[in-house]
Amino acid sequence: MATEILMPALSPTMEEGTLAKWLVKEGDTVSSGDIIAEIETDKATMEFEAVDEGVIGKILIEAGTEGVKVNTAIAVLLDEGESADDIADSAAAPEAAAPAADAGVKAAPAGGSATAAPPAAPKVDTSPDWPDGTEMKTQTVREALRDAMAEEMRAADEVFVMGEEVAEYQGAYKITQGLLDEFGARRVIDTPITEHGFAGIGVGAAFGGLRPIVEFMTFNFAMQAIDHIINSAAKTLYMSGGQMGCPIVFRGPNGAAARVGAQHSQCYAAWYSQIPGLKVVMPYSAADAKGLLKTAIRDPNPVIFLENEILYGRSFEVPVLDDFTVPFGKAKIWREGSDVTIVSFGIGMTYALDAAEKLAADGISAEVIDLRTIRPMDTDAILASVMKTNRLVTVEEGFPQSSVGNYITSVVMQQAFDYLDAPVINLTGKDVPMPYAANLEKLALVTVDEVIEAVRKVTYR
Amino acid sequence: MATRKSASKPNVSAEELLGYYRDMLLIRRFEEKAGQLYGMGLIGGFCHLYIGQEAVVVGLEAAAKEGDKRVTSYRDHGHMLACGMDPKGVMAELTGREGGYSKGKGGSMHMFSKEKHFYGGHGIVGAQVPLGAGLAFSDKYKGNDNVTFTYFGDGAANQGQVYETYNMAMLWDLPVIFVIENNKYAMGTSVQRATKSPSLWERGAAYGIKGEEVDGMDVLAVKAAGEKAVAHCRAGKGPYILEVMTYRYRGHSMSDPAKYRTRDEVQKMRAERDAIEHVRDLLLSGKHASEDDLKAIDKDIKSVVNEAAQFSQDSPEPALEELWTDIYADSVPQQA
Numbered sequence: 146m147a148t149e150i151l152m153p154a155l156s157p158t159m160e161e162g163t164l165a166k167w168l169v170k171e172g173d174t175v176s177s178g179d180i181i182a183e184i185e186t187d188k189a190t191m192e193f194e195a196v197d198e199g200v201i202g203k204i205l206i207e208a209g210t211e212g213v214k215v216n217t218a219i220a221v222l223l224d225e226g227e228s229a230d231d232i233a234d235s236a237a238a239p240e241a242a243a244p245a246a247d248a249g250v251k252a253a254p255a256g257g258s259a260t261a262a263p264p265a266a267p268k269v270d271t272s273p274d275w276p277d278g279t280e281m282k283t284q285t286v287r288e289a290l291r292d293a294m295a296e297e298m299r300a301a302d303e304v305f306v307m308g309e310e311v312a313e314y315q316g317a318y319k320i321t322q323g324l325l326d327e328f329g330a331r332r333v334i335d336t337p338i339t340e341h342g343f344a345g346i347g348v349g350a351a352f353g354g355l356r357p358i359v360e361f362m363t364f365n366f367a368m369q370a371i372d373h374i375i376n377s378a379a380k381t382l383y384m385s386g387g388q389m390g391c392p393i394v395f396r397g398p399n400g401a402a403a404r405v406g407a408q409h410s411q412c413y414a415a416w417y418s419q420i421p422g423l424k425v426v427m428p429y430s431a432a433d434a435k436g437l438l439k440t441a442i443r444d445p446n447p448v449i450f451l452e453n454e455i456l457y458g459r460s461f462e463v464p465v466l467d468d469f470t471v472p473f474g475k476a477k478i479w480r481e482g483s484d485v486t487i488v489s490f491g492i493g494m495t496y497a498l499d500a501a502e503k504l505a506a507d508g509i510s511a512e513v514i515d516l517r518t519i520r521p522m523d524t525d526a527i528l529a530s531v532m533k534t535n536r537l538v539t540v541e542e543g544f545p546q547s548s549v550g551n552y553i554t555s556v557v558m559q560q561a562f563d564y565l566d567a568p569v570i571n572l573t574g575k576d577v578p579m580p581y582a583a584n585l586e587k588l589a590l591v592t593v594d595e596v597i598e599a600v601r602k603v604t605y606r
Numbered sequence: 607m608a609t610r611k612s613a614s615k616p617n618v619s620a621e622e623l624l625g626y627y628r629d630m631l632l633i634r635r636f637e638e639k640a641g642q643l644y645g646m647g648l649i650g651g652f653c654h655l656y657i658g659q660e661a662v663v664v665g666l667e668a669a670a671k672e673g674d675k676r677v678t679s680y681r682d683h684g685h686m687l688a689c690g691m692d693p694k695g696v697m698a699e700l701t702g703r704e705g706g707y708s709k710g711k712g713g714s715m716h717m718f719s720k721e722k723h724f725y726g727g728h729g730i731v732g733a734q735v736p737l738g739a740g741l742a743f744s745d746k747y748k749g750n751d752n753v754t755f756t757y758f759g760d761g762a763a764n765q766g767q768v769y770e771t772y773n774m775a776m777l778w779d780l781p782v783i784f785v786i787e788n789n790k791y792a793m794g795t796s797v798q799r800a801t802k803s804p805s806l807w808e809r810g811a812a813y814g815i816k817g818e819e820v821d822g823m824d825v826l827a828v829k830a831a832g833e834k835a836v837a838h839c840r841a842g843k844g845p846y847i848l849e850v851m852t853y854r855y856r857g858h859s860m861s862d863p864a865k866y867r868t869r870d871e872v873q874k875m876r877a878e879r880d881a882i883e884h885v886r887d888l889l890l891s892g893k894h895a896s897e898d899d900l901k902a903i904d905k906d907i908k909s910v911v912n913e914a915a916q917f918s919q920d921s922p923e924p925a926l927e928e929l930w931t932d933i934y935a936d937s938v939p940q941q942a
Contacts, residue, residue: 151645151646153642153645153646154647155645156861157650157860159861178855178876186861188861189863190863191862192864194641196638196639196642215647216646216647336774337770337774337777339770341736341766341770342736342771342773343736344736345739345740345767346740346743346774347740348737348740349725349736349738349739349743350740350743350744352737353675353740353741355743372730372733373733373737376728376729377737381718381726382932382934382935384708384716384718385708385712385718386706386707386710386711386712386932387709387931387935388719389720389725422933422934444936445934445935445936
């Protein structure tokens with residue numbers, strides 16, 4: 146049967162081209178791979194090869210023709226024994242075979258309509274994280290994180306820890322203290338200083354059915370590994386049509402510590418929270434550190450678990466339970482209030498809670514919400530609170546542009562605009578690389594005074 | 607390129623030879639068809655064809671057993687066909703249809719098959735190398751004797767993460783075979799314009815990893831080298847490097863004007879070193895098959911490929927709801 150040779154698309158963007166030159170003539174025999182024509186695309190002049198074998202029966206588009214649409218028949222190829230006379234003149238080009246994309250793509254499920262009536266306050270899950278009357282013990286964040294890993298490692302052999310100095314050194318910040326002794330070198334693995342490489346190996350191990358906990362000595366170093374976190378870990382489930390997930394936890398200290406300068410003092414909460422496929426956790430208290438890390442290790446998705454060096458040594462009450470976990474996507478209201486909502490997470494909570502305490506002395510009642518997980522984010526808790534207080538201040542240590550607070554503000558504006566009595570204020574770190582000098586460093590971070598000042602602004606008091 | 611060593615008296619059965627011929631021909635015909643569908647606008651974006659390199663994957667798959675894993679770059683169609691993935695599912699992924707291995711959401715460069723232990727299809731040059739070592743890590747951790755074939759090109763061989771991976775793979779004795787498919791050009795840059803290293807596999811020596819150069823246009827030479835590497839890995843001796851010297855006949859992707867090499871160079875390789883012609887010669891000269899036998903295989907392959915092409919056009923585009931699925935394994939609802 147005669148085959149039409151069609152004008153090919155020779156680049157992702159080509160829609161038409163010039164048939165510059167024929168290198169064969171009618172009657173020539175061609176085989177697969179022979180160059181039959183030169184075609185000028187929008188990018189270059191390309192050689193066009195025959196795919197099938199046969200005899201060129203008829204050339205339909207003359208050399209030199211410009212603006213030949215992709216998929217136009219340019220020649221007819223005959224099989225053995227066929228003659229050019231067999232070809233009907235109806236060898237017209239079929240319409241482009243590629244189906245047109247349906248225009249009705251589902252709109253992003255974001256935002257409410259600008260004209261709708263003010264929405265009702267969403268129902269918020271305010272169930273306690275542990276039953277009343279549970280025995281409590283005082284623990285540092287550091288101990289809580291270690292206990293979470295140890296408990297999950299006891300429960301499942303697929304869970305292992307890898308990272309720099311996690312084993313014999315007992316952890317650069319002593320988070321993995323004692324794990325090597327209990328679990329041995331097979332499951333507590335010191336790596337060379339090679340973040341890009343061991344992050345990739347961790348992701349591969351997760352593809353292979355294990356549940357790695359990859360410790361970065363700090364998240365600043367994870368920038369060397371960010372390609373694997375985003376391109377390899379976060380996107381594979383989607384790119385594989387749901388076949389292959391990546392159950393992995395990337396954890397380590399994040400944000401500013403003290404006097405370590407610009408390259409070691411950066412908060413990545415906003416960065417990672419942008420990525421579909423990742424979950425992003427940033428605990429404040431020891432109980433949350435423990436409960437959320439256990440949830441992270443069990444989660445079938447890649448989880449970014451952002452800790453804070455300054456918080457490691459802080460003590461909190463932690464419930465004494467055999468298997469205590471905290472779900473993702475559930476904020477915690479640390480303090481109820483009626484005049485203003487302060488939303489924060491991680492170390493930002495220290496400023497938020499201090500400020501709320503001081504404001505209470507002045508008669509301003511602040512509701513303080515700890516997001517705990519940035520993605521998924523419990524926006525319902527924020528909205529319900531703002532609908533009650535009508536004022537919002539967000540607090541974080543990251544940079545101001547495209548901050549987590551910016552996102553929260555956008556959600557509140559779209560879904561609770563009519564409830565706002567004042568513009569939202571986003572408190573962040575300053576828009577500067579972290580300076581080393583003690584006085585400048587203090588100036589670059591959020592302060593309790595700034596939170597108080599912002600609350601006074603939005604409450605007009 | 608080294609002259610062919612094993613051509614005269616191959617220690618291989620007629621059945622095996624016919625199998626390699628068939629597998630290589632399937633890849634070539636599939637890729638030619640993919641090129642054609644691209645030209646018709648049915649395949650979009652990037653499309654990296656494997657034509658010319660068929661003997662590499664077919665030879666190495668001949669050395670693999672059930673349970674072994676493989677991971678590669680974006681020039682991945684051949685690897686998928688060679689490990690037994692369905693040509694229909696691969697072609698339908700190229701056309702972005704529901705019947706594709708990733709339901710149309712991955713495309714040419716991002717395909718996976720858990721069933722066939724094919725772990726992608728990765729679009730970032732060199733990223734698959736630590737991923738492959740990680741897969742090998744998981745097998746060693748579980749205590750089985752599986753190995754992971756980790757394919758990358760001469761271009762990726764200059765990525766830093768390859769050497770980070772060599773270091774850890776050797777440090778931890780990981781059962782991973784690093785297969786450098788040296789097709790002489792990283793897109794438009796020849797190996798000689800990218801490095802002064804006389805060979806790529808020898809770089810493994812800096813980490814204590816053994817390896818060798820292999821004639822990648824000779825499927826039997828590739829198979830023999832693969833068997834040696836596999837035995838090394840299965841014996842718990844750690845990684846092994848194969849630098850397989852091969853050649854890509856087509857452009858880097860579809861829109862490659864190929865000004866970095868001469869037409870003669872390509873034609874010479876096709877005429878003198880073609881891997882499929884080589885096996886064809888062995889089959890005919892060894893009287894293992896007749897012209898008619900081979901013609902029957904050609905015909906059969908042609909119909910398999912045509913069926914795949916038809917399926918890839920008949921299969922519908924993914925449902926619009928698919929935009930929102932497979933983002934999280936536990937289907938956490940999307941936030942506003």
